[in-house]
Amino acid sequence: MxxxxxxxxxxxxxxxxxxxxxxxxENIIRSSNDPKSIPHAFLITGSHGIGKTTxxxxxxxxxxxxxxxxxxxxxxxxxKKIDDMREVxxxxxxxxxxxxxxxxxxxxxxxxxxxxxxxxLKVLEEPPQHVIFILxxxxxxxxxxxxxxxxxxxxxxxxxxxxxxxxxxxxxxxEQKVLNSNKEKQDNVxxxxxKHSNSSFRDSITNLExxxxxxxxxxxxxxxxxxxxxxxxxxxxxxxxxxLIQILIDKDINKMLVYAKDNHGAISYNNFLDYLRNGMFIxxxxxxxxxxxxxxxDFVEKNQTFFTSVNLLYFLxxxxxxxxxxxxxxxxxAIFGNFIEK
Numbered sequence: 228m229x230x231x232x233x234x235x236x237x238x239x240x241x242x243x244x245x246x247x248x249x250x251x252x253e254n255i256i257r258s259s260n261d262p263k264s265i266p267h268a269f270l271i272t273g274s275h276g277i278g279k280t281t282x283x284x285x286x287x288x289x290x291x292x293x294x295x296x297x298x299x300x301x302x303x304x305x306x307k308k309i310d311d312m313r314e315v316x317x318x319x320x321x322x323x324x325x326x327x328x329x330x331x332x333x334x335x336x337x338x339x340x341x342x343x344x345x346x347x348l349k350v351l352e353e354p355p356q357h358v359i360f361i362l363x364x365x366x367x368x369x370x371x372x373x374x375x376x377x378x379x380x381x382x383x384x385x386x387x388x389x390x391x392x393x394x395x396x397x398x399x400x401x402e403q404k405v406l407n408s409n410k411e412k413q414d415n416v417x418x419x420x421x422k423h424s425n426s427s428f429r430d431s432i433t434n435l436e437x438x439x440x441x442x443x444x445x446x447x448x449x450x451x452x453x454x455x456x457x458x459x460x461x462x463x464x465x466x467x468x469x470x471l472i473q474i475l476i477d478k479d480i481n482k483m484l485v486y487a488k489d490n491h492g493a494i495s496y497n498n499f500l501d502y503l504r505n506g507m508f509i510x511x512x513x514x515x516x517x518x519x520x521x522x523x524x525d526f527v528e529k530n531q532t533f534f535t536s537v538n539l540l541y542f543l544x545x546x547x548x549x550x551x552x553x554x555x556x557x558x559x560x561a562i563f564g565n566f567i568e569k
Contacts, residue, residue, distance in 0.1 A: 231432045234398050236281055239289065243428070244390040245278065248381050252286045259290055266379045267354040270336070272367045273383030276427030279363035280334050282383070286361070287330040296326040303335035312343040316350045319358050329358050336362035337369035344371045351377050366547075391421035391431045398435065406438075408449040415453045423456075425497045465520050467494065468502045471563075472526075476533050478567045487563060491556040496549045500542060506534030541566065 236242045239249045248271075258264040269286075271279045280299070287297045300315065315331065323329045333339070339347065351360065351374060360378075367375060386394075395417050399406065407413040420438070424431035438446075438456065445451045467490060474482045487494075502523075508515045509527045527534055545562045552558040 229433075230398060230402075230436045231429055234401065234432065236278070236285060237288075239285055242278065242282065242285070243394050244386040245282065245383055248282060248383055251381060252282070252289070256286075256289050265359070267358060268351055268360045268362070268378040270362045270364070270367060270370070270375060270378035270380045271383065272364055272380065274385055274426060275365050276425070276429030277383050277386060278428060279365075279383060280332060282381075283330075283332045283361040283363055287328075287332070287359075290328060290330070290359075291326060292323075292328050292330050292359075293325040296323040296328065297330045297332070299332045299334065301334045302338040312339075312346045316346060319350055320355055323357055327357065331358070331360050333360070333362045335364060337364040337366040339370070341371065344374055348373055348377075385426045386428060388418065388421040391424060391426075391428060392417045394428060395420060395431060395435055398432065402439075404439065404446060405449045406446055406451040412452055416451055416456065419453045419456055422501070423495060423498070465523055468499060469523065469526055471499070472502065472530070472533065475563060475566060476530055480564060480567050483563050483567060484560060487559045488556065491559050494559065496546065496559070500539070500546065503534060503539045503542060507536065507539060510534045538566075 239253060242249055255265055269283075271283060273279055284297070284299075298315075298318075319329070319331070348371070354360065362370070362374075362378060364370065367380070392414070405413065406416050420434050421431055424434050438451070442451050442455060445455060471486060471490075471494065474486055505515045505523075506527045509524055510531045542562070549555070549558050549562065
């Protein structure tokens with residue numbers, strides 16, 4: 228069993244960083260004696276790996292719904308053709324086997340086809356009293372508006388580095404593992420992992436597991452250090468991103484082509500976005516989470532016109548493109564080249 232499966236939260240108390248969503252669901256459960264007070268459709272949104280389906284499962288469990296009455300459907304795996312959706316709709320009208328409710332969890336709900344969504348909409352408008360639908364998605368905008376409008380929307384927060392690091396520390400305690408006998412050095416390792424995990428609990432745990440296997444000898448000796456991790460994550464240091472941003476500021480297409488070609492394996496697009504975000508905070512005198520390098524502060528102050536919401540939005544809009552195309556070198560060239568030539 229993977230660490231992510233082993234340490235997946237089983238109750239609300241184990242959920243990290245989603246206090247508002249947890250409070251919302253707990254309030255609903257307190258009123259569960261009155262079926263009419265419970266919404267019959269929820270839409271849980273948030274970036275990948277932060278616990279959307281986990282929260283949906285916990286809600287069903289805490290509501291007293293047994294596994295036999297909980298149905299999890301992956302819209303991405305089959306795109307849920309119209310005939311598949313009709314089968315789901317027909318099953319909705321049968322009574323629960325061992326619970327007061329039947330819960331249907333749609334993972335990657337934005338992958339539902341238009342025809343499937345329209346068929347689903349009919350039952351969503353007038354659902355049986357015993358049915359609860361929970362739609363989970365990273366891209367709510369792709370759901371048809373009439374489906375969204377009939378759901379109670381819960382937006383999950385992107386976890387901070389500190390909260391990811393706290394979760395990783397708990398897993399190490401559970402595994403009785405120590406990465407480094409020096410606590411400060413171990414904290415540096417965990418901080419490095421959290422910053423290179425796309426703000427995703429799932430990715431951070433996967434990365435921790437990879438590290439435990441790759442560096443088992445150093446972990447056994449409690450000697451793992453931050454610099455060791457660059458073998459896996461690349462040398463994602465300040466100089467790498469400052470040089471890249473300077474090329475974008477200078478609008479130098481030739482330098483960008485060479486730089487992207489030579490460094491595409493080391494560049495983390497998520498880290499690049501973090502530098503843009505932190506630059507906006509620094510430019511506007513807002514505190515940045517974690518320690519900030521003074522050289523970066525000086526760089527931002529000299530290049531304030533680059534660290535704008537317009538530029539951040541431009542590169543955020545390209546994030547899905549970057550994640551979904553396998554050829555990272557060429558997609559980086561396309562994104563940065565388009566910015567320079569636009």
